[in-house]
Amino acid sequence: MGIEESGVGEYVSKAVQIIEESGLNYQITAMGTQIETDNLNKLYEVCANVQEAIFEMGVPRVYTVLKIDDRRDKENRTLKEKVKSVEDRIK
Template sequence: MITADFAILPVGINSTELKEYVTKAVQVIKDSGLNYQLTAMGTQIEADDYESLYQAIAKAQEALFDMGLGRVYTVIKIDDRRDKDGRTLQAKIDTVNELLD
């Protein structure tokens, strides 16, 4: 299972309000059918292969360009764990929660 954390940032806008852009990008990820979790600082996503992962993120980025932006900055962090099966986003969270006092 490949998991990724990413953020897409519009550049050159005249506002500090980003909800319109975040909503558009997250809608694309939701429509991709991949499992995702929205966080306050980005979006986490799961995929079985790089092609579907990158395709979903690329479509989300392109959706912001379709909103009229001239520049978009995207940060992607990827965890590709192949020594264990089923290491979903939730499984990773559950593992840490089980160890907390």
């Protein structure tokens, strides 16, 4: 926020680069990036690193939305498995 242009691809690319370097599994979508981890502290660390990197790019205000789906009643609830579960039901 606080930039002259409406496109944010440059900033999203930087964020994704940081996520990639963290080693966490992730999935880019048209309206957000999903990150997969069983370690919330690592997630928070990566998010903080992204925030700081965007500030360092000269953006005066960074707006981040975190939604956490922490499911513990089933094993192997990966991003891929969640998508597959829905796709299997619509076939």
